[in-house]
Amino acid sequence: MELQLRNLSKQYGTKCAVDNVNAKLEPGVYGLLGANGAGKTTLMRMICGVLKPTSGDIRLNGKTINELGEQYYTHLGYMPQDFGFYPDFTAREFMLYMAAVKGLDKRVAKTRTQDLLHMVNLDDVADKKIKSYSGGMKQRLGIAQVELNNPSILILDEPTAGLDPKERVRFRNLISDFAKEKIVILSTHIVSDVSYIADTILLMKNGSFLLQEPMATVTDNIRGKVWEILVDERNADEYSRKFSVVNLHHENNKVRLRIIDEIAPMDDAIAVSPSLEDLFLYHFGEETREGK
Structure with missing residues (x-):
């Protein structure tokens, strides 16, 4: 499987949110790092078909999103930064509802819901209303619904924002479990979230990739x-x-x-020896100090 971003740009008036991005992604975990406003969310929304590029295209196994049509979305699991839940639904009701939205057979949906709620350690509270859940529980439910249709591409936008350290570790472990043989793009400005699980780092600034490097060699340029x-x-x-x-x-x-x-x-x-955090601050130090 190969996901290609070819000369991808998104313009809002005079502002270029994503500027001529090119990448070739194969199965593995990609840590999309950048300060707030770097263009990460805009890029992910284009990959998910929520936004149309101003120019360039996105291709899966050589075919554009337009050529694939609805078939493209069967490959896709998307967890946006502000994921909406129905607070009066139970987790089980929500999962079955999302399975129906995604077109899963009822019998498959029931089995898949049970298996995924068990995987994210929510089976003991599956019939409690979501409004009673902690932030970490809601995030785990979010990753469970993303996996309902067993997508081959997972897009996760700031999935650990607001979680305490213990929940963040648990969530990272879940992503690692789900990531086998998938293309996983994990967007964050929390460096530790990707330093343990990413195979490749995509460092984004001002709408462009500063570098695309395997985790093993990503800090070589600041050694x-x-x-x-x-x-x-x-x-x-x-x-x-x-x-x-x-x-x-x-x-x-x-x-x-x-x-x-x-x-x-x-x-x-x-x-x-430089760390991934050093690399991030080397490129974004002034912005983070100024609170941008």
Whole structure:
């Protein structure tokens, strides 16, 4: 299976939300990373057929979305950032309703609903109303409904936003379980969500891909640019103003600073192995500091 994005652009008046994106995606988990406003959601909505591109096209196994028509959507499972539930439905009622919307046979829908609610650990509350669910339970129900038609392409837009660390770990594990032999695009600005499960990182900024790299080599281009130094507390603010500090840790009367810079910030700076978070802050540090 191959999903191709070819010269894909989306224009809103004078603003270019997605700018000439090209990618060739095969089964695996793709972490779509970028700051808010990078174009991630617009790109995913185009892949899902919710938005029409201004130019370019999307192809599945060589055929465009238009050529495939309704057949394309049988391959697709989409979980938008603001996923709507019917609060007075139980989880089971909601799943059966969504199965009907997706055109599943009633007998298949019943079995699939039971299996998926068990997989996401909701079978013991399957007959309770969704309005009584926690945020993590609702997100697990969301991923269960996405899987109803056993799609070969999963599109997940900020699926762990608002979850506590324990629920985020549980959700990441679910995605890993569901991802076998599928194309999974997981959009987020929470770096840890993809650092453990992504096979490939798609780093997006200002509507374009800055890089498309396997997880194993994605930080290679900032190797030798990440440093740690230990300074007196009174000097920490000065270094923070002068350099791009991505982390600091107080140790007795000293402060350990993690800095991204082309050259060593001081003679006794130690070069350290870069992380995915370092890479993200290298490209988006100014935006995240300014709250953009």
